[in-house]
Amino acid sequence: MIEVVQSFFLLCLLWFNIYKMKTIYNIGIGITLTAFTIFIASLFLNDYKLTNKLIDDAGLGDVKTEALKEASKGFEGKTISSKLEFVDELKQALSVANASIVNKYKISDRDIDALVKLSSASGKIKYSTAFAEKVFPENDGAGQYKAKGINDFTGWIADRKYQSAEDLKNDLKNSLTGFNNNIQYTKAFDDYAIGNLLFVLTKKAGTGLVSNNTGLFFALTFILAFIGAMIFILPKFWDGLPGIKHNRIFKTSLNSQGIIGILMGSFLILFYIVLYFFPVYIVEWVSISEVASVGLFGREASQWFLYGFLYTFAVLVMGLRFLSKYRHNKYQRIRTFSVMFFQLIIAFMMPQILFALNLPEVDLKNIWPLDYSFFFEWRINSYLNSGALGMMMLVWSIALIVIAVPVLTYFVGKRWYCSWVCGCGGLAETAGDPFRQLSSKKIIAWKIERYLIYAVLVFVVVMTSWVLYTFFTGKSVLLGIDSYQMRKIYGFLISSIFSGVVGTGFYPLMGNRIWCRFGCPLAAYMGIIQRFKSRFRITTNGGQCISCGNCSTYCEMGIDVRWYAQRGQDFARASCVGCGVCAAVCPRGVLKLENKSEKGRLNGPGLLGNDGVVKVRGIRLGKESA
Amino acid sequence: MKNIVILGNGISGITAAREIRKMSQYKITVISSETEHFFSRTALMYIYMGHMEYEHTKPYEDHFWKKNRIDLMNAKVDKVDIAKKELVLSDGKAVGYDVLILAVGSKSNKFGWPGQDMDGVSGMYSYPDLQDIEKYTKDIKRGVIVGGGLIGIELAEMLHSRDIDVTFLVRETSFWNNILPAEESALITRHIRENHIDLRLETELKEIVPDSNGRVKSVVTSKGDEIECGFVGLTAGVSPNIDFLEDSGIETARGILINEYCETNVPDVYAIGDCAQHKTPPGERRPVEQVWYTGRMMGETLAYTICKDKLKYQPGIWFNSAKFLEIEYQTYGWVWANLKEDERDFYWEDETGRKCLKLVFDKKEKFLKGCNVFGIRLRHGVMEKWIKEKKHVKAVVEELTEANFDPEFYKSYETEIKGKFNKQIAF
Numbered sequence A: 001m002i003e004v005v006q007s008f009f010l011l012c013l014l015w016f017n018i019y020k021m022k023t024i025y026n027i028g029i030g031i032t033l034t035a036f037t038i039f040i041a042s043l044f045l046n047d048y049k050l051t052n053k054l055i056d057d058a059g060l061g062d063v064k065t066e067a068l069k070e071a072s073k074g075f076e077g078k079t080i081s082s083k084l085e086f087v088d089e090l091k092q093a094l095s096v097a098n099a100s101i102v103n104k105y106k107i108s109d110r111d112i113d114a115l116v117k118l119s120s121a122s123g124k125i126k127y128s129t130a131f132a133e134k135v136f137p138e139n140d141g142a143g144q145y146k147a148k149g150i151n152d153f154t155g156w157i158a159d160r161k162y163q164s165a166e167d168l169k170n171d172l173k174n175s176l177t178g179f180n181n182n183i184q185y186t187k188a189f190d191d192y193a194i195g196n197l198l199f200v201l202t203k204k205a206g207t208g209l210v211s212n213n214t215g216l217f218f219a220l221t222f223i224l225a226f227i228g229a230m231i232f233i234l235p236k237f238w239d240g241l242p243g244i245k246h247n248r249i250f251k252t253s254l255n256s257q258g259i260i261g262i263l264m265g266s267f268l269i270l271f272y273i274v275l276y277f278f279p280v281y282i283v284e285w286v287s288i289s290e291v292a293s294v295g296l297f298g299r300e301a302s303q304w305f306l307y308g309f310l311y312t313f314a315v316l317v318m319g320l321r322f323l324s325k326y327r328h329n330k331y332q333r334i335r336t337f338s339v340m341f342f343q344l345i346i347a348f349m350m351p352q353i354l355f356a357l358n359l360p361e362v363d364l365k366n367i368w369p370l371d372y373s374f375f376f377e378w379r380i381n382s383y384l385n386s387g388a389l390g391m392m393m394l395v396w397s398i399a400l401i402v403i404a405v406p407v408l409t410y411f412v413g414k415r416w417y418c419s420w421v422c423g424c425g426g427l428a429e430t431a432g433d434p435f436r437q438l439s440s441k442k443i444i445a446w447k448i449e450r451y452l453i454y455a456v457l458v459f460v461v462v463m464t465s466w467v468l469y470t471f472f473t474g475k476s477v478l479l480g481i482d483s484y485q486m487r488k489i490y491g492f493l494i495s496s497i498f499s500g501v502v503g504t505g506f507y508p509l510m511g512n513r514i515w516c517r518f519g520c521p522l523a524a525y526m527g528i529i530q531r532f533k534s535r536f537r538i539t540t541n542g543g544q545c546i547s548c549g550n551c552s553t554y555c556e557m558g559i560d561v562r563w564y565a566q567r568g569q570d571f572a573r574a575s576c577v578g579c580g581v582c583a584a585v586c587p588r589g590v591l592k593l594e595n596k597s598e599k600g601r602l603n604g605p606g607l608l609g610n611d612g613v614v615k616v617r618g619i620r621l622g623k624e625s626a
Numbered sequence B: 001m002k003n004i005v006i007l008g009n010g011i012s013g014i015t016a017a018r019e020i021r022k023m024s025q026y027k028i029t030v031i032s033s034e035t036e037h038f039f040s041r042t043a044l045m046y047i048y049m050g051h052m053e054y055e056h057t058k059p060y061e062d063h064f065w066k067k068n069r070i071d072l073m074n075a076k077v078d079k080v081d082i083a084k085k086e087l088v089l090s091d092g093k094a095v096g097y098d099v100l101i102l103a104v105g106s107k108s109n110k111f112g113w114p115g116q117d118m119d120g121v122s123g124m125y126s127y128p129d130l131q132d133i134e135k136y137t138k139d140i141k142r143g144v145i146v147g148g149g150l151i152g153i154e155l156a157e158m159l160h161s162r163d164i165d166v167t168f169l170v171r172e173t174s175f176w177n178n179i180l181p182a183e184e185s186a187l188i189t190r191h192i193r194e195n196h197i198d199l200r201l202e203t204e205l206k207e208i209v210p211d212s213n214g215r216v217k218s219v220v221t222s223k224g225d226e227i228e229c230g231f232v233g234l235t236a237g238v239s240p241n242i243d244f245l246e247d248s249g250i251e252t253a254r255g256i257l258i259n260e261y262c263e264t265n266v267p268d269v270y271a272i273g274d275c276a277q278h279k280t281p282p283g284e285r286r287p288v289e290q291v292w293y294t295g296r297m298m299g300e301t302l303a304y305t306i307c308k309d310k311l312k313y314q315p316g317i318w319f320n321s322a323k324f325l326e327i328e329y330q331t332y333g334w335v336w337a338n339l340k341e342d343e344r345d346f347y348w349e350d351e352t353g354r355k356c357l358k359l360v361f362d363k364k365e366k367f368l369k370g371c372n373v374f375g376i377r378l379r380h381g382v383m384e385k386w387i388k389e390k391k392h393v394k395a396v397v398e399e400l401t402e403a404n405f406d407p408e409f410y411k412s413y414e415t416e417i418k419g420k421f422n423k424q425i426a427f
């Protein structure tokens, strides 16, 4: 052990002696890339073996357990080394099991014939539900279930007399379709359960290299990546003098939509699609992250733990990078500490603590309408069922919506949330920082932004109204629109596709604030307050602007800051998240984020320095079309 | 409808065009040969350093011009024919005008150094210059920069950003001390050196030596040293770009001579920006002012004259700004390299030696005359007001917080400054 530490220090010394920062950076990148490669490879290095014990442990109840065991006989106990093949087998088995369960509980045509026959036994045709006992004499679950079905579904024709056997048969058939269709949901596996089981069983069936060595893989992926990242990031705190570090950005493929950027974007997009819709294909990653989940919280991991873990990891590591980059700028430092804190403590740790306390497992800084499911029945009920503390949490979250948001936004602008607290913002400001210069500054982008973001705001408000209607009345359809259908569409389109796949997957292609700029309904809501009723503004400095364009280029919200700066116009655009980067990168000290009296907050344009013109024209200049 | 032709699409020409459009329906044509659209010359360095691309340096989107009915013409003008009121283009075509605004900018100074036009030698003024520099500095180890002004330091930073070693030849005894007082100049000199730039003071260029391919191999300095290098940047100032006006009948000296209305000696021909030389410069200003802001102000002023009433060029309190590597600099009012007879100053520097404040005030009346500030941002509006209203320097120091423009949460130095001021300056 001592040798290891010694040689590590020797190595460090060597590095710093040579003082070839580039070499150090390359080593850091190399290590991180190695970890990343192992991470990817882990998806292909495992074996899978489904055993009856695993099926037993899944807690499916006798019927399903038996059916699944029966259906998976062909590969049970066998080791399969291809995940695709295993997942296919399992899918097949689930559908066979489903069919056999349905078959078992179904009231078949033969059963109906038997019922008709019994009804016609006395010469006249008279149906009675009591015949069920004769047709389904078995004392097993299926017989009883079917008998009950006969009672429930055909009770309405009991003791009725029929002219023809055919009529009775038809009535029986029609009455029992509903019953037969229901089996899928009551006795067998529905789609949701199939997805779940696929994921859980595949994860547990893992037996190979990865599953047997999750600890090792945790070290070789997360820990190694962390070490690599630190080697890359920590020296930056001492490299050169503090100041703006944007050299070579537009000459680096990753940061300028080059081929590496496109690859990175494609990877992220794929990652989100798999995470949301096909998590079974990344069970190894979940298993690896489980080392942390079990170690920290003693809980099994789901794909959502994996996601939260990666997310927090990214915010912390890249937050450190951001801190090194802006070590001269206290505004940037404080706000970065803030997003790192909120992600680690409030978003990542706190829900686990709440869970341990038997309280709703929520992120207490998330605010409706960003937290779009906040008013869903199951969420509200989970608060209401958690006693006084649950009630307090409910009140807290509502207070955030109706008090904190307007009041804080009035005093300091929406930045208090967007670039200091929010998780989406936190990721954008840290992991997304290398891409901030890719946001479009075109006027057309601004136009699209305004339509889109307010459309999402309207959508979420309408959806939530329907949800509340359902909550208070128990009915789901209003004006022909189904509240459940609407949440499903919102969840899929807005939450999964927009905020996830597009919002983050497109970082390297369209900049780091796509969601915040074009989609987030909370940002839209706060933006309206910021624009019309707030003390926040960005002040421009008299006549000092040289129109260089650094501010606009590095504004992640795509605001053409220069447009205002070069005409001496103070401004507060609805979308500005107050990241302060425009002010930081300006080489002439032209911009300052300020909270001050509302009086004269957004004066028209007016450059200082030209006394002659100011005298004849006053400070305001004429109009011009952008 | 008046036909206004503006020659030069830099800040002065473009400001004039935009302001004229805001106030009138005249036909406006802007002719320029360097780039198709207006871009920000001040951002050239950032293109080289990879902070931005050329596209980002355009302050207006390309559709802006059409929308505002400003016609752009990408052409070179060879001659001005004042008799026919037309411009002769390099392809022989003629463009007529009713009003001509000359906003033709500057060109880099070259003082007849041997080898000054060799492959691997460039000034740093235009976009083509930048493309040359890009080409010349590929895979080189060292560049030599000649002339220590604001453009020279930018070029040094550019090469530095690509890990190219820089030797910086400067005529003065301390960096830019022909403009800056000794303390500030010392601060910047230190800062250049702490960036590992080989700054050689009191050294001039003697000749540039080619290799066998006729490309730069080395330079020889006035001290007799030979410095091997792959690139030589000539940044010993700029001068008005007026060669093509010779024999045109438009009166020139160093620049195009204009009166306080930006009028040249020829009716309907005006000159603004870098290329103009004021016959009677306002206040203590220099006759040729080669800065962004003055070009803009002349453009604004002239537009008013053309569209409304004759308006004198009356710039207010002088201001300027720059950035020396990591240190920002702003100046308001007049701070000369050497104090004038009736002036006194106060200087404060922080313990890192990268921030400082200089106040110059009237010896007798104690009112503020000018201010230099490094590493701290000040509010233009407040400084202008204080200097205009001749605020007592003690009150200035007392109320300095009001002028602070640093980002929120930044360490404030006002107490420290006040302490030093009260100790040092006893009224």
Ligand SMILES: Cc1cc2nc3c(=O)[nH]c(=O)nc-3n(C[C@H](O)[C@H](O)[C@H](O)COP(=O)(O)OP(=O)(O)OC[C@H]3O[C@@H](n4cnc5c(N)ncnc54)[C@H](O)[C@@H]3O)c2cc1C
Pocket: A546, B007, B008, B009, B010, B011, B012, B013, B031, B032, B033, B034, B035, B041, B042, B043, B044, B045, B075, B076, B077, B078, B103, B104, B105, B106, B124, B125, B126, B151, B154, B241, B244, B272, B273, B274, B275, B289, B290, B291, B292, B293, B295, B321, B322
């Ligand atoms: C690298 C650099 C950095 C600078 N940084 C700053 C700074 O930070 N702050 C500051 O205040 N100032 C700065 N300046 C100075 C400032 O950029 C100039 O003062 C300003 O750009 C001058 O503008 P202008 O419109 O007068 O001329 P220009 O911008 O030079 O425009 C003149 C245009 O006219 C064209 N032209 C000239 N003759 C003809 C012809 N015959 N036919 C066709 N076209 C013609 C030229 O090609 C050119 O495009 C900097 C200058 C440089 C070079």
Ligand code: SF4
Pocket: A554, A555, A556, A557, A558, A559, A561, A575, A576, A577, A578, A579, A580, A581, A582, A583, A593
């Ligand atoms: S305008 Fe400035 S503070 Fe606002 S989002 Fe853009 S860069 Fe950030």
Ligand code: SF4
Pocket: A544, A545, A546, A547, A548, A549, A550, A551, A552, A561, A562, A565, A566, A585, A586, A587, A588, A589, A590, A591
């Ligand atoms: S505000 Fe600053 S960064 Fe933006 S264009 Fe003006 S000088 Fe450049």
